[in-house]
Amino acid sequence: MKVLCLLTDSDCDFTETFKKQRDKQIILLHNHNDVTSFNSVVGLKEVKEFTGISDNDQVLKAYKYFVENIQSDHNLEKLNFFDIIDNILFVGIDLNVGEDEQQIFDTINSLGVKLTTAELLKNYFFDRNEIDKYNLFWREVFEKDDDTYTYWDREKRLVGLKEQ
Numbered sequence: 001m002k003v004l005c006l007l008t009d010s011d012c013d014f015t016e017t018f019k020k021q022r023d024k025q026i027i028l029l030h031n032h033n034d035v036t037s038f039n040s041v042v043g044l045k046e047v048k049e050f051t052g053i054s055d056n057d058q059v060l061k062a063y064k065y066f067v068e069n070i071q072s073d074h075n076l077e078k079l080n081f082f083d084i085i086d087n088i089l090f091v092g093i094d095l096n097v098g099e100d101e102q103q104i105f106d107t108i109n110s111l112g113v114k115l116t117t118a119e120l121l122k123n124y125f126f127d128r129n130e131i132d133k134y135n136l137f138w139r140e141v142f143e144k145d146d147d148t149y150t151y152w153d154r155e156k157r158l159v160g161l162k163e164q
Contacts, residue, residue: 003066004081006047013081018042033143034059056149 005014019026030038037059040050047067053060070076095101142152 001081001084002041002044003047003063003070004079004084006044007067007070007076008079008081010081011045014042017081017085030059037063054146056146 001018002011002014005011015024018028026039026042028038028042029035034057037057041059041063049067050060050064053064070079095104141148143149
């Protein structure tokens with residue numbers, strides 16, 4: 001959506017839709033792995049080329065994909081931000097003080113959505129209040145390098161049964 005707004009000189013539509021009215025902070029939050037790339041993209045005022053994108057940087061890879069594919073579309077004027085937004089389902093979950101977002105995540109994702117081993121394990125160990133412990137004890141286990149990240153981010157198979 002950010003790319004579309006930048007390419008059509010309508011970044012104000014993005015701001016009005018995805019940023020708080022009071023302080024213009026983005027209303028979507030990303031986990032610590034993606035936050036730098038995510039903030040780089042949503043903070044853009046014009047289309048920018050990112051170089052040296054890591055194989056595991058899904059945010060910048062998605063940004064690059066949409067820049068290349070929307071720009072090459074000769075019917076850019078047919079892509080209407082609000083028509084697209086009207087056809088996307090967003091789910092917002094407001095939590096009260098003391099509610100456990102990890103428990104809510106587990107409950108929602110136990111309803112048939114398949115998660116990778118990395119997503120399940122990181123969710124189990126990662127909590128906003130426990131980020132220092134995660135970084136100290138578990139970050140090297142899941143995110144030591146690109147190969148390690150890729151290993152934990154893939155589907156596993158066990159005796160012919162698909163296991164996440």
